[in-house]
Amino acid sequence: MTPSIKATSTELTGGAGFTYEDTVVAYYLTALLREEHAAGQSGVVISVAVQQSGHGHPMDDVVVEFEDTAGKRPLALQVKRSLRIT
Incomplete structure (x- = not known):
C-alpha cells in the first residue's frame, strides 16, 4: 500500500x-x-480557484481566469496582509 499525501487545510x-x-x-x-x-x-x-500549488501554480492563493478579445488569461496571486522584506 502506498500512503496517500494530503494537503494541510x-x-x-x-x-x-x-x-x-x-x-x-x-x-x-x-x-x-x-x-x-x-x-x-x-x-x-470566468473562473476563480484557491490554493492551487498542487496544480503547478507557484502563486497559489488565488488563481483567477479572465476572458477578453485576446482570449483567456490567468492571474495568479499570493495574498498577504502585509509586505515583509528579509
Whole structure:
C-alpha cells in the first residue's frame, strides 16, 4: 500500500492571513457571479480557484481566469496582509 499525501487545510495554517485571503477571493467570486470585470483587468472573470500549488501554480492563493478579445488569461496571486522584506 502506498500512503496517500494530503494537503494541510489552510484554515489550520493560515491564521489572520486566511481571513484576508477570504476577502480577496470573495471580491473575485462576486465579479464571477455578476459576469463583470475586476479592478485593473480588461477581461471578464470566468473562473476563480484557491490554493492551487498542487496544480503547478507557484502563486497559489488565488488563481483567477479572465476572458477578453485576446482570449483567456490567468492571474495568479499570493495574498498577504502585509509586505515583509528579509
